[in-house]
Amino acid sequence: MTALAPWTGGRLGIVMMSALGDAVHVLPLLDALKTHAPSTHITWVLQPGPAEMVRGHPYVDDAVIFRRDRGLAAYADVRRELARRPLDVVLNLQVYFKAGLVTLLARAPVKLGFDVTRARDANWLFTTHRIPPHTPQHVQDQYFEFLGAIGVPHGEPRWHLAPTAEERARARALLPTAGGPLVGLVVATSRPGKNWMPERYAELAGRLRRELGARCVLLGGATPIERGAADEMLARTDAAPIDALGSGLRTLLGLLEACDVVVSSDTGPYHMCVAMNVPAVGLYGYTNPKRVGPYRRFT
Numbered sequence: 130m131t132a133l134a135p136w137t138g139g140r141l142g143i144v145m146m147s148a149l150g151d152a153v154h155v156l157p158l159l160d161a162l163k164t165h166a167p168s169t170h171i172t173w174v175l176q177p178g179p180a181e182m183v184r185g186h187p188y189v190d191d192a193v194i195f196r197r198d199r200g201l202a203a204y205a206d207v208r209r210e211l212a213r214r215p216l217d218v219v220l221n222l223q224v225y226f227k228a229g230l231v232t233l234l235a236r237a238p239v240k241l242g243f244d245v246t247r248a249r250d251a252n253w254l255f256t257t258h259r260i261p262p263h264t265p266q267h268v269q270d271q272y273f274e275f276l277g278a279i280g281v282p283h284g285e286p287r288w289h290l291a292p293t294a295e296e297r298a299r300a301r302a303l304l305p306t307a308g309g310p311l312v313g314l315v316v317a318t319s320r321p322g323k324n325w326m327p328e329r330y331a332e333l334a335g336r337l338r339r340e341l342g343a344r345c346v347l348l349g350g351a352t353p354i355e356r357g358a359a360d361e362m363l364a365r366t367d368a369a370p371i372d373a374l375g376s377g378l379r380t381l382l383g384l385l386e387a388c389d390v391v392v393s394s395d396t397g398p399y400h401m402c403v404a405m406n407v408p409a410v411g412l413y414g415y416t417n418p419k420r421v422g423p424y425r426r427f428t
Contacts, residue, residue, distance in 0.1 A: 135280030149397025300383025351375030
């Protein structure tokens with residue numbers, strides 16, 4: 130890779146249009162960039178869900194929303210928005226074609242992405258500079274490679290992810306005011322292969338109630354997969370969990386923060402717990418915890 134001048138500030142774009150978990154892993158890059166060069170102005174191209182999660186984040190200066198459900202029109206929308214936002218450097222943190230095309234649409238002299246060995250769908254053709262090959266590693270370290278390429282140091286990750294006072298109040302209004310420990314259960318993800326069986330969650334909720342006097346709250350979105358898993362779980366337990374599905378991502382931050390512990394598979398709310406230092410039990414089988422588990426906390 131041709132050496133890049135060390136980053137000293139300016140207008141920097143980030144292309145990461147993936148799900149919540151990946152977006153959480155981007156946040157430590159923002160902290161490192163702003164710590165190293167406070168004048169950095171960060172524009173992030175991302176999907177609506179992650180955009181809601183980072184709304185009000187101190188280091189996200191500007192957001193361009195990629196609405197995947199609009200099909201080809203989504204690219205026209207992004208092109209129009211990026212035309213009004215000239216950038217100095219773009220970091221393409223994804224390996225797929227759609228991110229490459231969005232990177233192509235950005236107005237920037239330097240576009241940094243993965244090389245041909247890691248990029249897919251010809252993504253590497255849309256960048257001007259490329260991160261060299263690397264042995265498999267945690268996704269957080271993979272993103273940190275981009276910082277190294279532009280001369281930005283980093284320490285331990287800092288996410289700066291937290292609910293506001295209003296969001297905490299909304300979360301508290303959904304929860305009981307008395308009782309035992311509060312256990313959050315993230316009963317499903319959008320990828321069925323990651324999901325624990327609803328009957329197992331039902332059994333867990335029952336045992337937590339009987340043996341610890343714990344209260345359980347169901348957490349997540351309101352997609353058909355999540356709703357179906359929650360309904361099946363609720364039908365199989367007499368532990369009377371609180372159903373807080375579909376409360377909104379910002380309220381979800383408050384709900385997660387209120388929990389004494391959260392049980393979840395590899396999905397967005399689990400990574401949000403890691404970012405907020407909420408105790409969480411991760412159920413991994415479908416994905417590799419050494420790559421997408423809690424950073425430097427998996428042994």
